[in-house]
Amino acid sequence: MPLDSSVLAAHRHRIYDFSLRLLRCREDAADVTQEVLLRFWQRGDDIEAAAQLAWVMRVTRNACLDHIRKKKTRHGYTPATEFIDDFEGGEPSPETLSESADFRRHLEQAIGRLDEPYQSLVILREIHGLSYDELTEALELPLSTVKVYLHRARRRLRSALQQRLTAEELTP
Amino acid sequence: MNAPLTNTVCHEVMDRFDSYLDGDLDVSTTVRFEQHLNSCPDCAAEHAVAKHMSQAFGEIALESCPDDLYYRAVASSKASRNGQADRSTVTGPRPTRIIRWKALALAATVLIMLGLGSLPYLLNRSQADFSAEEIAQARRDVEFALSLVSDAGRETGVFLQNDILNDEVIQPIQRTITPIP
Numbered sequence: 415m416p417l418d419s420s421v422l423a424a425h426r427h428r429i430y431d432f433s434l435r436l437l438r439c440r441e442d443a444a445d446v447t448q449e450v451l452l453r454f455w456q457r458g459d460d461i462e463a464a465a466q467l468a469w470v471m472r473v474t475r476n477a478c479l480d481h482i483r484k485k486k487t488r489h490g491y492t493p494a495t496e497f498i499d500d501f502e503g504g505e506p507s508p509e510t511l512s513e514s515a516d517f518r519r520h521l522e523q524a525i526g527r528l529d530e531p532y533q534s535l536v537i538l539r540e541i542h543g544l545s546y547d548e549l550t551e552a553l554e555l556p557l558s559t560v561k562v563y564l565h566r567a568r569r570r571l572r573s574a575l576q577q578r579l580t581a582e583e584l585t586p
Numbered sequence: 587m588n589a590p591l592t593n594t595v596c597h598e599v600m601d602r603f604d605s606y607l608d609g610d611l612d613v614s615t616t617v618r619f620e621q622h623l624n625s626c627p628d629c630a631a632e633h634a635v636a637k638h639m640s641q642a643f644g645e646i647a648l649e650s651c652p653d654d655l656y657y658r659a660v661a662s663s664k665a666s667r668n669g670q671a672d673r674s675t676v677t678g679p680r681p682t683r684i685i686r687w688k689a690l691a692l693a694a695t696v697l698i699m700l701g702l703g704s705l706p707y708l709l710n711r712s713q714a715d716f717s718a719e720e721i722a723q724a725r726r727d728v729e730f731a732l733s734l735v736s737d738a739g740r741e742t743g744v745f746l747q748n749d750i751l752n753d754e755v756i757q758p759i760q761r762t763i764t765p766i767p
Binding site for chain 2: 422423426427428429430431434435444447448451452455456514517518521522540541542561564565568569571572575576581584585
């Protein structure tokens with residue numbers, strides 16, 4: 415039985431955001447989003463409400479990785495340089511805005527340079543706020559592996575930021 | 587992750603950064619952790635970066651899915667449910683199409699197996715060498731294979747008249763069996 419479109423609407427931003435962060439191309443992210451929304455719609459009520467988020471993210475990630483694989487096979491894949499740049503939280507002062515925006519930009523670039531599954535883990539945990547249980551479902555990894563990989567990913571991000579930013583820029 | 591710090595050394599502190607930031611350490615371990623941070627500039631610097639990162643993660647907003655993309659997807663989904671998917675907007679595999687091609691491939695394979703298997707048999711021996719039963723069986727085999735291809739063609743809308751299969755397999759078989767009385 416197909417889903418109510420309000421359920422579809424509830425996940426659409428997550429699907430698009432996750433696709434865009436993995437693919438770094440709005441056109442490709444749109445294609446994947448449409449594909450995932452269609453599959454989500456068709457699977458509908460087969461998926462328990464509590465498991466929907468992890469299911470959607472798993473399908474999105476697999477679709478993105480397939481997309482990248484196909485592109486690599488066809489024309490050799492070069493990751494796009496586009497990255498997400500819009501600040502949409504609170505109303506910080508202009509100084510804070512520029513400093514925090516700069517740090518955030520470097521952070522997003524560092525996330526973009528992470529290999530899989532580290533990249534997906536960081537995006538899903540830190541940006542989308544998935545629980546550890548949801549991460550194990552979405553990435554099809556055991557809990558202990560999720561924790562170890564996440565720890566390793568955060569460490570790599572800190573190291574990448576330390577290489578690119580001054581001590582002053584690194585502190586809040 | 588929640589065992590007390592036995593040796594307050596840097597690598598142990600680094601290993602527990604995530605637990606500390608998530609508030610998962612017990613009180614006594616947290617106290618020792620913080621004592622170490624106060625006395626070790628390297629770990630303190632690492633902690634500052636981790637804290638900044640954590641704060642920055644919270645500031646990253648999700649990219650919004652464009653409305654037109656969403657409504658297009660919903661329209662495609664509804665059309666798909668009604669069997670009228672707009673194929674210009676639906677991406678990804680089309681299962682029905684794949685199943686039809688599988689049917690066609692199956693029929694073609696049967697044809698090749700039966701047809702090609704019969705050809706040398708039919709071509710390399712004169713008609714006088716065949717028993718009436720062999721001729722009848724060969725005819726049934728080939729006609730069965732041809733009917734399968736014909737059914738698959740109707741099902742898929744893909745016909746083989748101009749296909750290499752037609753030129754290289756069907757026509758030779760038909761030519762071969764036509765003279766058989």
